[in-house]
Amino acid sequence: MAPRKKLKGLVAATITPMTPDGKINLPVIRQYVDYLVNEQNVKNVFVNGTTGEGLSLSIQERKQLAEEWMCQGKDKLDHVIIHVGALNLPECQELARHAAAMGVDGIAVIAPFFFKPTNKDELVAFLQKVASEAPEVPFYYYHIPPLTGVKIRVEELLDGIKAQIPTFQGVKFSDTDLLDLAQCIHKNETGEFEFLYGVDEQLLGALALGASGAVGSTYNYLGRQTNLMLQAFAKPDFALAQQYQFLTGEFLNFVIKLGFGVAQTKALMTSVSGIPMGPPRLPLVDASRQK
Ligand SMILES: CC(=O)N[C@H](C=O)[C@@H](O)[C@H](O)[C@H](O)CO
Numbered sequence: 001m002a003p004r005k006k007l008k009g010l011v012a013a014t015i016t017p018m019t020p021d022g023k024i025n026l027p028v029i030r031q032y033v034d035y036l037v038n039e040q041n042v043k044n045v046f047v048n049g050t051t052g053e054g055l056s057l058s059i060q061e062r063k064q065l066a067e068e069w070m071c072q073g074k075d076k077l078d079h080v081i082i083h084v085g086a087l088n089l090p091e092c093q094e095l096a097r098h099a100a101a102m103g104v105d106g107i108a109v110i111a112p113f114f115f116k117p118t119n120k121d122e123l124v125a126f127l128q129k130v131a132s133e134a135p136e137v138p139f140y141y142y143h144i145p146p147l148t149g150v151k152i153r154v155e156e157l158l159d160g161i162k163a164q165i166p167t168f169q170g171v172k173f174s175d176t177d178l179l180d181l182a183q184c185i186h187k188n189e190t191g192e193f194e195f196l197y198g199v200d201e202q203l204l205g206a207l208a209l210g211a212s213g214a215v216g217s218t219y220n221y222l223g224r225q226t227n228l229m230l231q232a233f234a235k236p237d238f239a240l241a242q243q244y245q246f247l248t249g250e251f252l253n254f255v256i257k258l259g260f261g262v263a264q265t266k267a268l269m270t271s272v273s274g275i276p277m278g279p280p281r282l283p284l285v286d287a288s289r290q291k
């Protein structure tokens, strides 16, 4: 694998813009890229994940979105990571090959969650079959047990992973188990792996443990603020970093009480950015219409 550029800064989990009648709204992505770069100072994206309703899209739609992000992000974005996870291996592999052919900066895969892997070996076997379809592309395991129900500890998964998945680059860690995260980082003495944290309201805690970065939905509209938190942490000015984390916390605590999810993220982003993100796809329902 060729030496890769290092992932720096926040990664926005992209929203999938849709038209009022529920089709993918590709022409909006150009404006979306400019908004992230110019207004939020966010130059990395994670496409077709949770926030992007990746598992609610057809394979064709996922390919179109990946292509559009690569095309519009050219010379503007630093890293485009494509989530290629699905419930069946052939689709994951097809998406991995498609992403690799476009020269993406990384691919990520969630654990399949209908028939679930019951132990580390089963999970790694699945991931390996996807990663090997993109032998030049950095590979991330996307750990999100609250949604997949697959609770295999990442710390366990890391043992010997490079031997099975030579492209293994790290983990998008979307769980509140900071013990597991800490043990991963502790094991990663040589710093060969990246741990991108995915619970935005707790990012500061993860940074204190040594997380390498963050992927999340809130960086679409709180990217600028969160960048200030990262700067304060790096300085280090922990009191200031805490103030920024408290701000995000206060905001999220408020919206979580009202019911916060991808539908609400779409409505919120539409009003903050002025970019029409449209309704979500069923089973999610339009939050701008909810009473
Ligand atoms: C479940 C989910 O969507 N998690 C996102 C990323 O992993 C986060 O960015 C959250 O949206 C965010 O932390 C708010 O809870």
Ligand SMILES: CC(=O)C(=O)O
Binding pocket: 013, 014, 046, 048, 049, 050, 051, 052, 198, 215, 216, 217
């Ligand atoms: C939030 C996140 O990282 C995702 O949408 O996949």
